[in-house]
Amino acid sequence: MKKTLCFSILLLLLSTLLAACNSGEEQSANADGKVEIDFFHRWPNEPRKSFYDEKVKEYMEQNPDVHINVDYVLNDAYKEKVRVLVSSDELPDIFTAWSDSFAENLVSSERIMPLNEVIQEDEEWSTKIIDSQFGGFTFDDTTYGVPFTVDGKAFFYNKAAFEENNIEIPKTYDELIAALDKLQSAGYEQPLVEGLTNTWAISHYLGTIFERVVDPAVLEKDYNEETAEFTDQGYIQGLEMFEELTGYMGDVSTAIDHEAARNMFAAGEVPVLYMQFAEIKMVEEAGDVEFGFFDFPEVEGAAGDPTALTGAPEGWMVSKNAPEETIDFLKFLTSEETAAEFTKTDGQLNAIEGAVTEENVNPTSLEAYELITNASSTAPWFDNAVNINVADVFMRGGQSLATGQATPEDILKEAQQEAANQK
Amino acid sequence: MTKTNENIKADLFTSDTQIKKARLAKMDKTTRRTNLQGKISKNIILLGLLLFAFVILYPLFWMVVSSMKSYDEIYNNVWGLPSVWHFENYATAWSMGISGYFFNSLFVTLVTIVLVVLIGSMAAFTLSRYKSRWIDVALIFTIGGIMMNPQVALIPLFEMLTWMNLINTHWALILTYVAYRLPLTIILIRAFFLSIPRELEESAIIDGCSEFGIYARIYLPLSIPIIVTTIVLTAYFAWNEFMFATVFIDSDVLKTIPSGLMNFRDALRTDWGVLLAGMVIAAIPMVILLVFLQRYLVRGLSEGSVKG
Amino acid sequence: MIARRNRMIPALFILPSLLFLGIFIYIPLVQNFYNSFFDFSVFSPTKEYVGFSAFEQLFADKVVMTAFINNIKYAIISVIFQVAFALVLATILEDKLFRRIAPMLRIIYFIPVMISISVIALLFNFIYNPQMGLLNSFLELVGLESLALPWLGNATTSIYAVIAMSQWQSIGFITMLFIVAIQKIPKELYEAANIDGAGKIRQFFNITVPQVKEALFVNMLITITGAMLVFNEPYILTNGGPGTSSMTLSVYMYQQGFFKDNMGYASAVATLIFVVTAIFALIQIKVSGTGKDE
Incomplete structure (x- = not known):
């Protein structure tokens, strides 16, 4: 009898353990009748993590009948996670998304809520959002996301270094190379720097270079998984340009990350850096160099778009199954007040009218803001625009180019194979 | 033997x-x-x-x-001592996320230890006290487990845990950790059980002890040293495991120290002092374990001859 | 009654562990073989049968070759340092000349083994850092700045930098295993050799090495198997880069599966890893005689 008892207890123990495993089921309303909203973003880093934690708390205080569960993972993990979630019914109610092809992939799951009605119903809110930024979230005239942050990539330069050496802002790629040569002979061992261990930084370079040298129609074809071929000779030219640029980056670039590169720029050790507008505030906080920026210059005689700005908005998407309160939370997140505070805290520019002013950003950022909002066309980030397998070939290929382990032809050939594999 | x-x-x-x-x-x-x-x-x-x-x-x-x-x-100033000792880096690291990872690690490690010792010692009891063809098969099945490596099982485990709805929960770690720690644990404990003289249990049976009683009242108490060894080894493994912890847990709030540190680094940007403080906090429990329980640890590692 | 008890209880006692092993160790192994013949991704519920095409791709894949060669480099260097050097180190530590200081040294050498690989790898990121790294600063300090390199960013040095970190961390572990083995050698053997006037070096080759032969073999296999499986170190330090210069099989499997979402191909890589390590594991079972211990 005693032993039977012992075993019953043991089995009970084990079964409760296993049962506990399954207790993580999601509920849309919890025990005390509150509506639960699952909120998923990609900023475990400061200051945004605290910013959103604060905002969520504030919203819950204003709306006592709503409970918001926040979760966050970083960048690549986020990309992967959202892709997995969107194929299941576990999609969070509201989450952050990049525009263009990343958004399009998510939309094709048919689990994303179309927002046209919401936008039309509340014009007081929706007209505040800069109209041009909706483009990356609109497919077949249906809008699936609300843009929030805007960004772009440009060459930042140390004003003092340029003045001392009488360097004009380069208008063409050849002038850029000439400027880098001049800086090098003026004593800058590496006039340009990049953290090449971050493969996304390579993809940002390559994305823009391809915009400049490859015919936009060809790009459109190659960025589509179904029709991608990557046979245009412009890619070779582009890779060669990147190889040439890495020649100015010095040995150190292959072993550091973008952040270390930014710190070198901020400390005045390196006069030129290709970076995002969102980083302006970080440079200002890390050092006291005076800097300006210029767009990636035009490549003479090349077939690409000479002025397209690389950089795409990021915004919020809502799941089709989300409780209706989610829309209210979405409006809260994209309100002028939240946006202004966000930009003040973080430095990244936003797409809400009236929320980027002299009061919350510095003059350089304001200048960047003008550029972004007036840009004729924007090109999405390369690693979001093409299939990840193809992007990986280019990104690792970029590292190999910098370390002299591969030629542009090798990389393009591999990319062609990979593109063919994806069909 | x-x-x-x-x-x-x-x-x-x-x-x-x-x-x-x-x-x-x-x-x-x-x-x-x-x-x-x-x-x-x-x-x-x-x-x-x-x-x-x-x-x-x-x-x-x-x-x-x-x-x-x-x-x-x-x-x-790479080599020099700090001009101002920023002890507050530790408080910052702790409050900026390390505390969460720390308690996650603690929870996962403790539950893993309890399950490994309980399940492992029970299996070892059977494997040491009974003889039949089935027991031999079970023994080979168990020993074979030592030779299997987690890398090969990674993708199927990911599929399986997703299917069980356990991905991104602590159970994904606990259950797999238990499974991969069991073979060695069973072998270690079984070897010890085999050395326990039969006379002891015979007298216990005469005293009216049940099978379970023999296990719980005689074998377990006599085996404290080897169980401590098992605990130390399991703690060492569960506290430091990196691959499963990275692949099976996405959510920052659920991460254990080894994988959480990676997030911590990304989140901190260049706040290196705080990052290093977090690393020290992560390392300390195991160094303490080494200093105080080294004899158990060394014995287990050398008998198991299997790297964590 | 006794007969029934003898059947039921042992079965119930062993059942949970058999379940654990079956579900989480053996089924995934079989499943992995099965997966190798399919093309699938995490977020597509269907698997497409592709036969041996993943394996064909595997043998044509240059990165697999690079990774495999890196694993072999890992194995060779680890055998030299973690086995040969550790045996010498263990012999010295067990020598009576150093018996006062040996216990402390043993612990010191063992400390890195206890520390999580992510802490160690982050620490070595600081050591290899091209700007403020300890290694380059040290070289500068002793006037060898011409040797300073961006260790992890240089395609020829990256894999060696990763391997070097592993040696730093693991020598203490194998040393400890050898110490245990050496302590089991009957002391009379050394006493006799002393009387014969045999020197330390002769004693090492004539007594220590033959006496720890089994441990030597087992340790070598542990090291080789570990080197063929290595994931954490290259994943954290370089993620296989720059390019694919420090790729290992496990890192490649992870990237194919979880980054590029080619789960089928990743399974084929895992199968390759399994075959390579299984060969060593079988040798290990044979030699160490685990299991036939009665």
Whole structure:
């Protein structure tokens, strides 16, 4: 009898353990009748993590009948996670998304809520959002996301270094190379720097270079998984340009990350850096160099778009199954007040009218803001625009180019194979 | 069998060997030719040993010292001591996420230990006390488990845990950790159980003890040393495991220390002092374990001969 | 009654562990073989049968070759340092000349083994850092700045930098295993050799090495198997880069599966890893005699 008892207890123990495993089921309303909203973003880093934690708390205080569960993972993990979630019914109610092809992939799951009605119903809110930024979230005239942050990539330069050496802002790629040569002979061992261990930084370079040298129609074809071929000779030219640029980056670039590169720029050790507008505030906080920026210059005689700005908005998407309160939370997140505070805290520019002013950003950022909002066309980030397998070939290929382990032809050939594999 | 028994007895630090060594040394004195050459080579080797110890210790020492520096000082004054000791880096690291990872690790480690010891010792009980063809098969099944490596199982486990709805929960780690720790645990405990004299249990049966009673009242209490070894080994494994922790857990709030540290680094940007403080916090429990429970740890590692 | 008890209880006692092993170790193994013949991704519920095409791709894949060669480099260097050097180190530590200092050194050498690989790898990121790294600063300090390199960013040095970190961390572990083995050698053997006037070096080759032969073999296999599986170190330090210069099979499997979402191909890589390590594991079972211990 005693032993039977012992075993019953043991089995009970084990079964409760296993049962506990399954207790993580999601509920849309919890025990005390509150509506639960699952909120998923990609900023475990400061200051945004605290910013959103604060905002969520504030919203819950204003709306006592709503409970918001926040979760966050970083960048690549986020990309992967959202892709997995969107194929299941576990999609969070509201989450952050990049525009263009990343958004399009998510939309094709048919689990994303179309927002046209919401936008039309509340014009007081929706007209505040800069109209041009909706483009990356609109497919077949249906809008699936609300843009929030805007960004772009440009060459930042140390004003003092340029003045001392009488360097004009380069208008063409050849002038850029000439400027880098001049800086090098003026004593800058590496006039340009990049953290090449971050493969996304390579993809940002390559994305823009391809915009400049490859015919936009060809790009459109190659960025589509179904029709991608990557046979245009412009890619070779582009890779060669990147190889040439890495020649100015010095040995150190292959072993550091973008952040270390930014710190070198901020400390005045390196006069030129290709970076995002969102980083302006970080440079200002890390050092006291005076800097300006210029767009990636035009490549003479090349077939690409000479002025397209690389950089795409990021915004919020809502799941089709989300409780209706989610829309209210979405409006809260994209309100002028939240946006202004966000930009003040973080430095990244936003797409809400009236929320980027002299009061919350510095003059350089304001200048960047003008550029972004007036840009004729924007090109999405390369690693979001093409299939990840193809992007990986280019990104690792970029590292190999910098370390002299591969030629542009090798990389393009591999990319062609990979593109063919994806069909 | 004798091999394992000896192992258990031949503790690294027993006085027994010490005495023997002392006796040898004495004997040696009389026979040793006290030439200069011997002394020099001894000192050269000693210098080498100390140099190696320095190579091991210095980076760790640097980690501890630099964890109390500011970013500027780490960057610009690599070797020096901090001009201001930023003890608050530890508080910052703790409140910026390390505390969460720490308690996650603690929870996962403790539950893993309890399950491994319970399930493992029960299986070892059967495997040591009964003989049949089925028991032999079970034994081979168990031993074979040692040879299987987690890398090969990674993708199927990911699929399976997703299907069970356990991905991104602590159970994904606990269940897999238990599975991969069981074979070694069972073998270690079984070897110990085999050395327990049969007379003890015979008298227990006469006293009316049930099978379970024999396990719980005789075998377990007698096996405390080997169970401590198991606990130490399991703690070592569960606290440091990286691959499963990275792949099976996405959510920052659920991450354990090894994978959480990666997030922590990304989140901190260049707040290196705080990052280093977080690293020190992550390392401390295991170093303490080494200092206090080294004999159990060393015994287990050497008998299992399987790297964590 | 007794007969029934003898059947039921042992079965119930062993059942949970058999379940654990079956579900989480053996089924995934079989499943992995099965997966190798399919093309699928995490977020597509269907698997497409592709036969041996993943394996064909595997043998044509240059990165697999690079990774495999890196694993072999890992194995060779680890055998030299973690087995040969550790045996010498263990012998010295067990020598009566150093018996005062040996216990402390043993612990010191063992400390890195206890520390999580992510802490160690982050620490070595600081050591290899091209700007403020300890290694380059040290070289500068002793006037060898010409040797300073961006260790992890240089395609020829990156894999060696990763391997070097592993040696730093693991020598203490194998040394400890050898110490245990050496302590089991009957002291009389050395006493007899002393009387014969055999020197330390002769004693090492004539007594220590033959006496720890089994441990030597087992340790070698542990080291080789570990080197063929290595994931954490290259994943954290370089993620296989720059390019694919420090790729290992496990890192490649992870990237194919979880980064590029080619789960089928990743399974084929895992199968390759399994075959390579299984060969060593079988040798290990044979030699160490685990299991036939009665």
